[in-house]
Amino acid sequence: MSALALTARGRAGASQWLGAALVAALVGAAMLSLVWTPYPPGAIDVPHKLLSPSPAHWLGTDDLGRDVASEILAGARVSILVGVIAVGIGVAFGVALGLVAAAAKGLVEDAIMKLCDFTFAFPALLSAIMLTATYGPGVVNAIIAIGVYNVPIFAKLTRATANGVLAREFTLAARAAGRGPLAIAFDHVLPNIAPALIVQATIQFAVAILAEAALSYLGLGAQPPEASWGRMLSDAQGWMYVAPRLAVFPGLAVALSVLGLNLLGDGLRDALDPRLKARG
Amino acid sequence: MLLEVSGLAIDLPSPAGARRVVHDVSFSLDAGDSLGVVGESGSGKTMTALALMGLLPDGARVSGAMRFEGQDLARLGEDAMRKLRGDRIAMIFQEPMSALNPLHRIGAQVAEPLMLHRAMSKGAAWTEAIRLLDRVRLRDPERIAHAYPFALSGGERQRAMIAMALSCGPDLIIADEPTTALDVTVQAKILDLLASLCVSSNMATLLVSHDLAVIARHCRRVLVMYGGTVMESGPADAVLRRARHPYTRALLEARPRPGAPRGERLRAIAGAAPSSASAPIGCPFAGRCPLTLDICRAQALPTVEFEAEHRVRCHRVDATGRLT
Numbered sequence: 388m389s390a391l392a393l394t395a396r397g398r399a400g401a402s403q404w405l406g407a408a409l410v411a412a413l414v415g416a417a418m419l420s421l422v423w424t425p426y427p428p429g430a431i432d433v434p435h436k437l438l439s440p441s442p443a444h445w446l447g448t449d450d451l452g453r454d455v456a457s458e459i460l461a462g463a464r465v466s467i468l469v470g471v472i473a474v475g476i477g478v479a480f481g482v483a484l485g486l487v488a489a490a491a492k493g494l495v496e497d498a499i500m501k502l503c504d505f506t507f508a509f510p511a512l513l514s515a516i517m518l519t520a521t522y523g524p525g526v527v528n529a530i531i532a533i534g535v536y537n538v539p540i541f542a543k544l545t546r547a548t549a550n551g552v553l554a555r556e557f558t559l560a561a562r563a564a565g566r567g568p569l570a571i572a573f574d575h576v577l578p579n580i581a582p583a584l585i586v587q588a589t590i591q592f593a594v595a596i597l598a599e600a601a602l603s604y605l606g607l608g609a610q611p612p613e614a615s616w617g618r619m620l621s622d623a624q625g626w627m628y629v630a631p632r633l634a635v636f637p638g639l640a641v642a643l644s645v646l647g648l649n650l651l652g653d654g655l656r657d658a659l660d661p662r663l664k665a666r667g
Numbered sequence: 668m669l670l671e672v673s674g675l676a677i678d679l680p681s682p683a684g685a686r687r688v689v690h691d692v693s694f695s696l697d698a699g700d701s702l703g704v705v706g707e708s709g710s711g712k713t714m715t716a717l718a719l720m721g722l723l724p725d726g727a728r729v730s731g732a733m734r735f736e737g738q739d740l741a742r743l744g745e746d747a748m749r750k751l752r753g754d755r756i757a758m759i760f761q762e763p764m765s766a767l768n769p770l771h772r773i774g775a776q777v778a779e780p781l782m783l784h785r786a787m788s789k790g791a792a793w794t795e796a797i798r799l800l801d802r803v804r805l806r807d808p809e810r811i812a813h814a815y816p817f818a819l820s821g822g823e824r825q826r827a828m829i830a831m832a833l834s835c836g837p838d839l840i841i842a843d844e845p846t847t848a849l850d851v852t853v854q855a856k857i858l859d860l861l862a863s864l865c866v867s868s869n870m871a872t873l874l875v876s877h878d879l880a881v882i883a884r885h886c887r888r889v890l891v892m893y894g895g896t897v898m899e900s901g902p903a904d905a906v907l908r909r910a911r912h913p914y915t916r917a918l919l920e921a922r923p924r925p926g927a928p929r930g931e932r933l934r935a936i937a938g939a940a941p942s943s944a945s946a947p948i949g950c951p952f953a954g955r956c957p958l959t960l961d962i963c964r965a966q967a968l969p970t971v972e973f974e975a976e977h978r979v980r981c982h983r984v985d986a987t988g989r990l991t
Contacts, residue, residue, distance in 0.1 A: 492725060556760055556761075556765040557765060557766050557769075559722060559760070559766070560758070560760055560767070560828075560831075561768070562722055562752065563720055563722060563752055563757070563760075564752065564753035564779055564780045564831065565750065565752040565753030565754060565780060565783055565784060566749075566753075566779070566783060567749060574771075575768050575771075578770045578771075579770060
């Protein structure tokens with residue numbers, strides 16, 4: 388192995404560990420906020436508003452005297468909740484639809500894929516706004532909107548990779564052993580496409596966090612007093628000149644989480660792709 | 668009679684409309700008997716095998732009859748067919764690497780048909796799988812059962828495939844080029860194993876191969892296919908020693924012979940195999956045959972039977988088996 392390849396590989400390794408560390412920090416923050424935050428999240432303390440960072444308030448306080456560090460910890464919870472459920476909806480329905488499409492072929496496959504294209508054609512944020520406008524703003528509706536957007540992504544990925552697996556001889560051999568299409572889809576196809584799905588799930592998780600922040604920023608996601616990074620950004624807007632840090636901290640939290648998930652996704656792709664591994 | 672195929676024809680869909688890849692194939696197979704189907708790529712031998720399994724590509728149309736223990740496989744629904752597959756009729760594939768799922772242990776894959784068709788528990792099927800792996804003479808079957816396909820050699824994988832096919836004690840085993848992907852010494856061992864297993868459990872075999880030597884050694888009867896049509900059929904001995912059809916003869920001459928003078932070149936058949944779109948009537952071999960007359964291109968092939976069960980389809984062979 389050449390020195391160049393070695394350094395390139397070492398760097399790739401470092402970035403995936405950085406990604407894993409950032410994701411661990413995100414998960415850690417959310418878990419920590421369940422049992423402990425410096426101040427109760429959402430607790431208003433007007434006399435101490437707009438304080439600079441200090442030992443008492445590590446990241447300062449906002450315009451209502453809420454402790455920014457506590458809000459950020461609690462905001463991680465919402466981000467993860469949205470990510471897990473929205474990606475979960477996408478995986479559950481998308482993978483099922485994709486597998487059915489690949490197994491059924493013909494008219495059913497065409498119909499499912501056309502439906503996915505139809506859903507895809509609407510800008511995600513726009514459909515989320517439509518949904519929350521109709522059913523009212525809130526975290527639950529934001530989750531549903533982001534989840535719906537994930538369904539066609541996973542359906543398309545599942546169908547494409549499943550068709551690749553179904554073209555391989557062992558699925559024919561499984562049919563020759565008398566197995567039915569459903570059993571083949573779950574026993575033979577799913578494990579073989581799992582790596583691609585895991586990588587995509589990591590990336591969609593990052594997209595979901597961004598989407599939640601955007602929706603909350605627009606006032607369509609988390610509602611006060613619920614802590615959310617997007618809502619914090621929105622609140623910070625009016626104080627940009629007085630206390631820009633109010634926007635910086637939640638912005639950093641969003642950016643680092645998304646960066647971490649993307650790096651982790653890249654690392655997982657490299658680790659799970661046998662072709663890349665063989666080359667190394 | 669275990670299997671009786673008569674007038675089997677297969678049409679595959681293509682952009683230019685249905686394409687007939689197998690024409691009027693008939694043969695029969697008794698329990699425990701062995702039939703070799705020989706032919707080059709595109710001769711329709713694999714499609715014939717897949718038709719028996721009901722595993723033809725989507726959109727394929729089958730006509731004619733394939734009677735397996737009295738029931739016509741061509742008329743059987745997918746559910747009924749699925750019950751037969753892996754249980755009464757099993758198949759061994761050409762490429763043991765790609766025919767085994769890389770993510771499942773060998774033992775689990777061998778056990779799969781048992782759990783499916785014999786409703787065995789996982790544990791019982793696993794024990795039986797180890798016994799089967801031992802039966803196909805794999806050393807240390809316990810270790811092999813726990814291994815993943817990548818950890819085995821080509822020969823070991825093909826033995827595992829055979830164990831999988833044998834698991835439910837089928838009446839008919841269809842082996843599609845089972846040794847093409849293996850090297851020659853392993854080939855012979857695998858085929859001998861398959862032959863001895865078939866004798867000991869009274870299984871009929873349909874061995875598909877492009878290798879005449881393999882068929883000659885392991886099959887009692889042989890079917891020579893070209894361009895989707897059966898050219899010559901009969902007892903392996905008679906067909907190989909007293910080949911009548913110009914195609915069979917050309918095939919035999921194209922084999923390397925021991926004791927041939929050094930530097931002698933192998934005889935090749937001039938021309939290329941026909942695309943199945945062409946030759947709607949007449950003999951598919953007409954374009955390459957040295958004996959072609961106008962009639963070969965113009966008239967449907969006659970069937971000439973001149974010895975017990977030795978049949979030839981050629982305009983140039985008469986009832987005594989001589990060339991006219």
